[in-house]
Amino acid sequence: xxxxxxxxxxxxxxxxxxxxxxxxxxxxxxxxxxxxxxxxxxxxxxxxxxxxxxxxxxxxxxxxxxxxxxxxxxxxxxxxxxxxxxxxxxxxxxxxxxxxxxxxxxxxxxxxxxxxxxxxxxxxxxxxxxxxxxxxxxxxxxxxxxxxxxxxxxxxxxxxxxxxxxxxxxxxxxxxxxxxxxxxxxxxxxxxxxxxxxxxxxxxxxxxxxxxxxxxxxxxxxxxxxxxxxxxxxxxxxxxxxxxxxxxxxxxxxxxxxxxxxxxxxxxxxxxxxxxxxxxxxxxxxxxxxxxxxxxxxxxxxxxxxxxxxxxxxxxxxxxxxxxxxxxxxxxxxxxxxxxxxxxxxxxxxxxxxxxxxxxxxxxxxxxxxxxxxxxxxxxxxxxxxxxxxxxxxxxxxxxxxxxxxxxxxxxxxxxxxxxxxxxxxxxxxxxxxxxxxxxxxxxxxxxxxxxxxxxxxxxxxxxxxxxxxxxxxxxxxxxxxxxxxxxxxxxxxxxxxxxxxxxxxxxxxxxxxxxxxxxxxxxxxxxxxxxxxxxxxxxxxxxxxxxxxxxxxxxxxxxxxxxxxxxxxxxxxxxxxxxxxxxxxxxxxxxxxxxxxxxxxxxxxxxxxxxxxxxxxxxxxxxxxxxxxxxxxxxxxxxxxxxxxxxxxxxxxxxxxxxxxxxxxxxxxxxxx
Ligand code: FAD
Ligand code: NAP
Ligand code: SF4
Numbered sequence: 001x002x003x004x005x006x007x008x009x010x011x012x013x014x015x016x017x018x019x020x021x022x023x024x025x026x027x028x029x030x031x032x033x034x035x036x037x038x039x040x041x042x043x044x045x046x047x048x049x050x051x052x053x054x055x056x057x058x059x060x061x062x063x064x065x066x067x068x069x070x071x072x073x074x075x076x077x078x079x080x081x082x083x084x085x086x087x088x089x090x091x092x093x094x095x096x097x098x099x100x101x102x103x104x105x106x107x108x109x110x111x112x113x114x115x116x117x118x119x120x121x122x123x124x125x126x127x128x129x130x131x132x133x134x135x136x137x138x139x140x141x142x143x144x145x146x147x148x149x150x151x152x153x154x155x156x157x158x159x160x161x162x163x164x165x166x167x168x169x170x171x172x173x174x175x176x177x178x179x180x181x182x183x184x185x186x187x188x189x190x191x192x193x194x195x196x197x198x199x200x201x202x203x204x205x206x207x208x209x210x211x212x213x214x215x216x217x218x219x220x221x222x223x224x225x226x227x228x229x230x231x232x233x234x235x236x237x238x239x240x241x242x243x244x245x246x247x248x249x250x251x252x253x254x255x256x257x258x259x260x261x262x263x264x265x266x267x268x269x270x271x272x273x274x275x276x277x278x279x280x281x282x283x284x285x286x287x288x289x290x291x292x293x294x295x296x297x298x299x300x301x302x303x304x305x306x307x308x309x310x311x312x313x314x315x316x317x318x319x320x321x322x323x324x325x326x327x328x329x330x331x332x333x334x335x336x337x338x339x340x341x342x343x344x345x346x347x348x349x350x351x352x353x354x355x356x357x358x359x360x361x362x363x364x365x366x367x368x369x370x371x372x373x374x375x376x377x378x379x380x381x382x383x384x385x386x387x388x389x390x391x392x393x394x395x396x397x398x399x400x401x402x403x404x405x406x407x408x409x410x411x412x413x414x415x416x417x418x419x420x421x422x423x424x425x426x427x428x429x430x431x432x433x434x435x436x437x438x439x440x441x442x443x444x445x446x447x448x449x450x451x452x453x454x455x456x457x458x459x460x461x462x463x464x465x466x467x468x469x470x471x472x473x474x475x476x477x478x479x480x481x482x483x484x485x486x487x488x489x490x491x492x493x494x495x496x497x498x499x500x501x502x503x504x505x506x507x508x509x510x511x512x513x514x515x516x517x518x519x520x521x522x523x524x525x526x527x528x529x530x531x532x533x534x535x536x537x538x539x540x541x542x543x544x545x546x547x548x549x550x551x552x553x554x555x556x557x558x559x560x561x562x563x564x565x566x567x568x569x570x571x572x573x574x575x576x577x578x579x580x581x582x583x584x585x586x587x588x589x590x591x592x593x594x595x596x597x598x599x600x601x602x603x604x605x606x607x608x609x610x611x612x613x614x615x616x617x618x619x620x621x622x623x624x625x626x627x628x629x630x631x632x633x634x635x636x637x638x639x640x641x642x643x644x645x646x647x648x649x650x651x652x653x654x655x656x657x658x659x660x661x662x663x664x665x666x667x668x669x670x671x672x673x674x
Contacts, residue, residue: 594611
């Protein structure tokens with residue numbers, strides 16, 4: 001162990017007997033959308049190469065099905081024929097060339113398969129999938145086990161150092177282990193011993209097929225977070241059995257995809273589930289891996305130093321920053337581009353069948369096309385506005401060798417992220433601002449704070465980029481000038497403290513965020529895992545079936561009405577993987593969410609509205625306008641008049657459906673092209 005580094009446990013090699021991992025960081029499996037077609041493998045290899053070069057110890061690929069019925073979706077990645085295995089050589093060689101070890105994840109979707117050929121232990125449709133699976137016959141069960149062993153052999157031939165057998169998150173193996181989905185009465189169902197037999201046989205046969213010098217990771221569902229999930233004695237018995245069957249490492253699986261308790265979004269506290277991995281560690285001798293919301297080296301180091309796990313799994317944090325481990329080793333953790341757990345460019349993309357990327361790092365999965373190459377002709381560039389768009393544009397352009405001056409009218413960088421970071425559950429947004437502060441220093445951008453730019457100041461630059469963001473949209477409503485009516489910035493900046501009863505006009509991303517801000521008094525439960533678990537109904541001791549207990553939400557600080565003019569439930573346009581969490585959180589706080597609202601006016605009594613023909617008065621003290629935004633372009637015309645044609649990015653370009661993902665992506669692409 002190197003006592004010189006701030007992270008001695010994290011950077012300590014792990015000897016597995018037949019092979020050695022250079023440190024304790026496992027890159028957790030993530031489906032990126034590059035796994036499904038051999039034509040994408042050069043890109044996949046470039047993506048893997050950057051993470052291996054950034055010093056990750058062990059990489060686990062996205063999931064590959066062991067056979068056709070196990071496909072996650074039609075024509076998804078599969079590993080059952082030599083011609084399917086061959087292109088993987090590119091990927092395994094990319095990892096090995098930079099000293100990393102790499103395992104292929106074997107994932108049989110079972111009833112989560114999005115196609116009509118799906119199979120499962122019992123004929124039970126998943127609540128998140130329209131397809132009903134066929135119940136496997138006993139012979140069919142044997143065939144699935146053979147397929148796993150065969151796929152593992154294919155992986156070995158493709159140069160993988162091992163496989164991860166995906167036994168959690170509600171996929172096929174998990175469907176066998178839990179009474180919720182296994183209603184069989186043959187040798188593969190019934191009591192816990194028989195339900196886990198499928199998992200144990202797979203591990204045993206994979207080990208038999210691939211020999212002793214092959215890593216077999218078993219991803220074990222430590223908390224199912226669904227009713228009729230397993231209780232701790234059953235989980236511990238499964239851990240011991242897969243260890244005896246030949247598992248080299250046991251990784252932590254947290255929550256089924258159909259669970260209604262969030263497990264990875266930004267409001268989940270950092271390392272929220274680490275204590276269940278510590279419980280596992282007490283049951284087995286093989287190294288165990290902690291996972292979920294471990295996004296900074298100090299969090300990882302603390303887990304390892306306290307003996308709660310032997311390795312940590314990071315997935316999205318390595319999309320956000322492929323150099324994460326190297327920066328930790330060099331004692332430069334403050335330079336890490338931290339994953340903010342927003343899911344906007346990674347998981348939400350995958351659910352839309354789009355290639356994954358990262359909101360804070362648009363190069364993720366675009367390593368071969370979005371290049372920040374050094375320029376041969378350094379130019380003087382002015383960027384106006386230090387919100388996410390301006391920060392990304394300025395730093396990429398400066399990294400490429402341009403002389404960049406960044407003008408910011410206020411006295412701090414970050415633009416609207418300075419409001420976002422105040423929302424309970426969005427504390428991670430502070431990290432993006434910290435990262436950009438160090439990036440500005442490292443790339444040599446000249447930062448001019450408290451300097452609103454004007455055409456005079458922008459003369460003499462070769463290029464001018466307007467990243468001036470947005471102005472909140474005003475609403476035209478009788479009584480809109482009443483003292484009760486305020487803007488969301490008034491509230492989030494602390495200029496106005498709303499009363500006890502508040503109506504929000506507009507239920508987009510910002511309306512939802514402001515509602516969360518208003519119902520929470522004091523420190524956010526996202527910073528305290530015990531309070532957070534009580535809010536959501538997670539057993540803090542991880543003993544009960546599925547680790548579920550009755551939820552005990554803290555009382556709301558205010559009574560809030562969240563309103564929109566469109567019909568339907570507010571929140572349906574929020575992100576696929578995070579929108580339901582926001583809706584559930586506000587519902588638990590008693591927030592009234594109304595669609596089809598017509599705003600009639602504001603007066604001393606409150607807000608008068610009509611909903612489906614019925615008029616009513618909401619007796620509120622404060623009305624907060626969260627009705628979207630307009631581009632802020634007051635500089636455009638004066639610049640054009642002065643003969644300067646600026647580039648427009650972020651909110652200054654298009655405010656409709658703007659988010660930081662689009663702002664940072666557009667800005668980085670412009671800077672790469674300047
Ligand atoms: P801005 O962030 O608006 O930055 C513009 C900057 O330009 C400001 O700093 C301003 O002071 C400066 N400026 C303006 N005029 C001048 C001038 N003449 N001279 C110098 N400086 C000037 N997005 C997401 O993707 N995910 C989220 O979860 C999310 N949550 C949010 C929560 C809240 C509460 C809010 C308010 C926003 C949230 N957003 C979120 C939206 C996201 O913050 C914006 O999309 C993003 O900030 C837009 O970036 P931008 O750089 O275009 O503009
Ligand atoms: P938005 O998502 O466009 O929502 C604006 C809301 O205001 C809608 O509910 C709209 O619904 C209503 N509205 C629009 N014009 C109105 C008018 N004239 N009068 C009354 N109501 C009106 O915008 P936003 O909430 O300001 O968010 C801005 C961007 O930030 C979003 O695009 C979002 O992506 C991003 N953001 C994302 C997150 C996230 O968690 N991912 C969080 C915050 C913000 P009706 O027209 O039906 O009334
Ligand atoms: Fe993390 Fe958001 Fe990037 Fe996904 S898109 S890796 S959640 S920062």
